[in-house]
Amino acid sequence: MKVLITGATGLVGSELVSLLLKNGIHVHYLTTSENKIQHETQYRGFLWHPEQGHIDVHCIEGVDAIIHLAGASISKRWTDNYKEEIVESRVVSANLLYTLLKNNPHTVKHFISASAIGIYPHSVEKIYSEDSPETDRSFLGQVVTKWEQAADHFLQLGISVAKIRTGLVLSGKGGVLKELTRPIKFGLSAAFGNGQQTQSWIHLRDLVGIYHFVLTHHLEGVYNAVAPYPVAQEQLLKQIANTLNVPYFLPGIPRFIMQAVLGDMHELLYSSQNVSAKKIIGEGYQFRYLSLEKALRQELG
Numbered sequence: 001m002k003v004l005i006t007g008a009t010g011l012v013g014s015e016l017v018s019l020l021l022k023n024g025i026h027v028h029y030l031t032t033s034e035n036k037i038q039h040e041t042q043y044r045g046f047l048w049h050p051e052q053g054h055i056d057v058h059c060i061e062g063v064d065a066i067i068h069l070a071g072a073s074i075s076k077r078w079t080d081n082y083k084e085e086i087v088e089s090r091v092v093s094a095n096l097l098y099t100l101l102k103n104n105p106h107t108v109k110h111f112i113s114a115s116a117i118g119i120y121p122h123s124v125e126k127i128y129s130e131d132s133p134e135t136d137r138s139f140l141g142q143v144v145t146k147w148e149q150a151a152d153h154f155l156q157l158g159i160s161v162a163k164i165r166t167g168l169v170l171s172g173k174g175g176v177l178k179e180l181t182r183p184i185k186f187g188l189s190a191a192f193g194n195g196q197q198t199q200s201w202i203h204l205r206d207l208v209g210i211y212h213f214v215l216t217h218h219l220e221g222v223y224n225a226v227a228p229y230p231v232a233q234e235q236l237l238k239q240i241a242n243t244l245n246v247p248y249f250l251p252g253i254p255r256f257i258m259q260a261v262l263g264d265m266h267e268l269l270y271s272s273q274n275v276s277a278k279k280i281i282g283e284g285y286q287f288r289y290l291s292l293e294k295a296l297r298q299e300l301g
Contacts, residue, residue: 195234
């Protein structure tokens with residue numbers, strides 16, 4: 001099997017590439033940097049510049065599936081210009097891939113797109129499954145909606161589409177866990193608000209495991225990529241502090257303070273989504289990290 005991956009050098013992409021190569025799957029990847037291009041038997045790079053509409057057509061030669069992970073980080077202040085970049089980095093790049101397949105002979109049968117649980121509205125009571133009809137009206141909810149709509153375009157080409165709605169990814173290599181850990185190391189962490197908002201998390205290895213599972217089982221449709229046991233935000237932060245063997249005692253930070261500091265991006269800190277993993281479990285995926293304590297000790301211990 002041969003797979004084309006976008007975002008292959010990011011936190012999730014690099015871990016996924018490693019897993020695919022270990023399982024004998026050949027990888028083509030797209031990059032905007034000539035310095036990152038490699039030409040090996042199982043691992044080959046190709047140039048693309050989505051904002052300019054440029055892509056090396058050779059990237060799809062012999063490819064069976066595309067895994068689309070590319071997208072600007074949402075962990076930067078959301079200025080008007082950066083909001084536009086967050087959307088376009090996902091949608092424009094997906095549209096370029098669609099145009100490439102539409103206008104050229106190819107063997108692609110499966111398109112797997114990253115997505116996010118941010119599509120579900122804030123709620124401290126409701127449990128969201130893939131069939132939940134509600135869509136969050138916030139900026140992030142709009143981003144995910146457009147992201148998934150871009151993925152669905154590939155259905156018009158007779159290609160199967162899967163969308164992986166990802167929760168809070170835990171990895172000691174970077175991402176949100178690294179940001180949460182910094183102040184906690186100095187005993188300066190606090191929950192946001194009352195800390196009761198639900199955090200649907202997933203260990204990085206389980207996330208890439210789900211991508212591999214969806215790929216090899218040729219699954220279609222929406223799948224939540226979250227561990228089966230979500231936790232309250234305060235519980236998450238206390239467990240990080242406990243893993244690092246530091247005290248946790250500060251009161252919660254009022255919403256208006258973080259809104260003044262971060263602008264619209266503060267929504268990420270106060271949003272609550274209790275998301276179900278039953279569908280992917282029902283397909284046969286077995287989680288390696290069911291316990292938050294085990295996941296944190298693996299990454300921080």
